[in-house]
Structure formats: C-alpha cells, structure tokens
Amino acid sequence: MCLVSVCMICYNQEDYIEQAIKGIIEQVTSFEFEFIIANDASIDNTHDVILQATKLLPSHVKLKYYNHSKNLGLIPNAIFALKQCTGKYISFCEGDDYWTDLQKLENQINFLESHPEYNLITGAVRRFNQNNKLFIEPIRINDYDFTYKDMIVRNHCISCTTTFRNYIKYDVDFKLFEERGIDSQIWIRALGKNGKGKYFGQITAVYRKHEGGASTKMHNSTNTFEKKIASAKRKINKAIFWNNYFDKEAKESVLKVENKMYKYMLKLSLSNTHPKFSSLYFIKFIKTLLLLKLKRGNISK
Numbered sequence: 001m002c003l004v005s006v007c008m009i010c011y012n013q014e015d016y017i018e019q020a021i022k023g024i025i026e027q028v029t030s031f032e033f034e035f036i037i038a039n040d041a042s043i044d045n046t047h048d049v050i051l052q053a054t055k056l057l058p059s060h061v062k063l064k065y066y067n068h069s070k071n072l073g074l075i076p077n078a079i080f081a082l083k084q085c086t087g088k089y090i091s092f093c094e095g096d097d098y099w100t101d102l103q104k105l106e107n108q109i110n111f112l113e114s115h116p117e118y119n120l121i122t123g124a125v126r127r128f129n130q131n132n133k134l135f136i137e138p139i140r141i142n143d144y145d146f147t148y149k150d151m152i153v154r155n156h157c158i159s160c161t162t163t164f165r166n167y168i169k170y171d172v173d174f175k176l177f178e179e180r181g182i183d184s185q186i187w188i189r190a191l192g193k194n195g196k197g198k199y200f201g202q203i204t205a206v207y208r209k210h211e212g213g214a215s216t217k218m219h220n221s222t223n224t225f226e227k228k229i230a231s232a233k234r235k236i237n238k239a240i241f242w243n244n245y246f247d248k249e250a251k252e253s254v255l256k257v258e259n260k261m262y263k264y265m266l267k268l269s270l271s272n273t274h275p276k277f278s279s280l281y282f283i284k285f286i287k288t289l290l291l292l293k294l295k296r297g298n299i300s301k
Contacts, residue, residue, distance in 0.1 A: 002062070004033040004109055005085030005166065009077050010095025011040040014049050016208060021053040023099035023205070025061050029106045034062045037095075038081035041071040046095070075176045082168050082186075090166045092183075093205070097160035100126070101204035108163040111198065119195035120164040120187060122157040125207040141201035148191045152242045152253040155184045156197065160205040164190035180238055193246050225272045232261040232268075252295045259288035 006024050010017055024035060037054075039046055047067055054063050064084060072080060082090065089112060091105060101107075108121045127136040146156050167190060168174050176185060191197050239257040243250040262285040269277040 002034050002087045003031045004029075004089045004091060004105065004163075005087035006033055006035045006091045006093065006105070007081050007085055008035070008037045008093050008095055009040065009074075009081050010037065010042065010046055010050075011071070011074075011077070012042045012044045012046060013095040014042070014045040016096040016098075017046055018049050018053045020093060020095050020098045021050065024093060025054070025057055026102055027061075027099070027105045028102045029060060029109075031109070032060045032062060033105065034064055034085070034087060036081055036084045037063070037065045038077050038084070039065070039067045040073070040077040041068045075178060075182060078182070079174065079176055083174065085166055086169060087166055089163055090168070091163040092186075093160045096208045097125075097205060098208075099160070099205045101202070104161075104204040105163070112163065112165065115198075117196055118198050119192060120157070120162065120190045120197040121200065122162040122187075122197065123200040123205075124203045125158045125161055125205050126203050128206050128208050130208055135206075138201075138203065141203070143201050144199050146197045146199060147195070148188050148193065148242065148246060149250045149253045151184060151188045151191065151197075152239050152250050153256045155181065155187070156199055157183070157187045158205070158207050159183050160207055162187060167192075179234055180241065188242060193249075225268060228268055229265055229277075232265050236261050252292070255288050255292045255295065259285065259292055262288060 008020065008024070010020075013020075021037075027033075035054075035057075037050060039050060050065065050067075054065065057063055066080070066084070068077070089109060091108065093099060099105075111121055112118060124138040124141050126138065128134070129136065150156060164187065176182060187197070236254075236258050239250075239254045243254045262281050266278060266281040266285050269281055
C-alpha cells in the first residue's frame with residue numbers, strides 16, 4: 001500500500017492528455033505515489049501519447065497503465081480505475097484537465113494527514129473554454145468547510161482538484177450510478193455522515209471545457225423542455241436518495257433542492273407555454289419555500 005494514488009481516466013484525449021500527465025509527474029512531493037491511468041480503448045492516438053509522456057518518470061512516481069481492448073464506458077472505466085487505487089488517499093484528474101500547482105499533491109496530503117476530521121479536500125480551478133481559448137477565473141476563492149448536507153444541495157468539488165480518503169478499497173461492492181451524479185456520489189460517500197470537506201481558494205488546476213467533455217455531452221443531452229424537466233426531477237430524486245442514505249438527517253437540504261428545482265421548472269413551463277405544469281410547479285415552489293422558512297424559524301408555526 002502507498003500513501004497516495006493519483007487516478008486518471010481518459011478516452012480520445014490525444015490533444016490534452018500529455019499536459020494532464022505532465023502536471024502530475026512533475027509534482028514535487030516528499031513521498032512516493034502511484035499513478036493509475038485507465039484508457040478506455042481510445043480510437044485516436046491517446047495510447048501513443050500516453051506511452052511517450054510516461055517514458056521517463058521520476059523515481060517517486062509508480063505508473064500503473066491500463067489500456068482496455070474494449071470500451072467500457074465512462075462509469076465502468078471510472079469504477080475500474082478507482083478499484084486499482086491502493087493508496088491511503090485518492091487524488092483525481094481526468095485526462096483533459098491538468099494541474100498547475102507543483103505543490104498541489106504535497107499540500108493536500110499534508111492537510112489531510114494533520115486534520116483527521118476532514119475526509120476530503122478540494123479547491124478552486126481556472127476554467128478554460130477550448131472553443132474560444134479563453135480562461136475563466138473562479139467567482140469564489142475564499143476557504144470554507146462543507147459536509148454531505150451541503151453537497152446534497154450543490155456539488156462543491158471539481159474532480160481535478162479533489163483528494164479524499166480511500167474508502168473504495170474497503171468496499172468490495174463499490175458501484176457508481178449515473179442517476180446519482182457521476183462524480184458527486186464519490187465525494188458524498190467520501191465525506192460520510194460525520195466527516196468534513198475543506199475547500200481552499202488557491203487555484204491548483206485548470207478545468208477544460210470542450211465538445212468532447214463529459215459535462216458538455218451531459219448538457220447537450222438535456223436541451224429540450226421535456227429533458228430539462230426530467231433532469232430537474234432527477235436532481236430532486238438524488239437529494240431524496242442521499243437523505244435516506246444518511247438516516248433522513250438532511251431534510252432541509254432536500255427542501256432547498258426541491259425549492260430550487262420547482263422554481264426552475266416553473267420558469268421553464270412559463271417560457272414554454274405549459275400552463276397546466278405552471279400551476280403545479282408554482283404550488284410546489286411555494287410549499288417548499290414555506291417549509292424552508294418553517295425549518296429556519298423565520299415564520300411562526
């Protein structure tokens with residue numbers, strides 16, 4: 001067992017993965033770490049780029065490269081890669097993102113080693129739009145803590161900046177479910193019922209947005225009224241799932257998600273002239289708003 005496993009999944013990322021690999025193998029650390037790359041049977045030159053980029057590695061980086069002969073798909077490949085991680089901690093970076101801080105890994109591991117009450121650490125990213133070649137600076141860069149209840153409402157983690165305690169190697173039945181949010185479910189389970197997450201405002205990585213990216217494909221698949229409504233309902237169902245998962249102690253978080261999603265669905269139905277749905281979503285929006293105020297003690301019962 002090693003201290004840290006750096007996990008990278010990739011598919012058809014020949015234009016980006018060399019930079020992603022470079023950001024990892026150039027990390028300055030006081031410890032050895034293993035570097036897991038799971039190439040999901042790319043049909044471009046990703047494999048050749050990986051071989052070239054990893055030909056000469058520093059002595060403290062131990063490579064475990066898997067080049068699948070058949071395409072597994074995003075989620076199965078992520079599960080496979082995560083299960084290869086033997087480290088006490090897992091640090092994640094997809095093949096189209098890259099680290100910019102050479103001390104990123106050292107600083108994150110030092111923090112987790114000295115703060116056992118935290119199960120996860122993440123931070124700010126500079127976003128890069130591959131289409132117009134423009135960088136977008138983060139809006140919020142102050143430090144803060146968060147728990148699974150906060151994660152139910154909003155994903156506070158960008159995968160390329162997140163490091164967490166490796167619970168996966170102890171879970172023989174570890175699975176990922178598409179309807180639970182591909183990456184957020186990893187972070188929520190890492191946090192656990194009583195653990196904390198730390199967000200640091202220092203920028204340590206670049207998150208790349210491009211047409212081949214998973215988030216872009218997900219956005220493009222939900223561009224009709226019906227699909228947008230279905231997506232909003234899935235977010236509500238996801239919140240309910242995690243509330244039940246953690247002994248129904250996150251009811252306020254569920255209300256926050258329901259209120260936000262019903263407001264969103266109300267606006268959608270009004271803009272798409274669906275009066276029948278408008279009335280339904282308006283009632284649910286008001287109901288969740290009143291319940292939230294009751295929870296917070298803003299109005300008398």
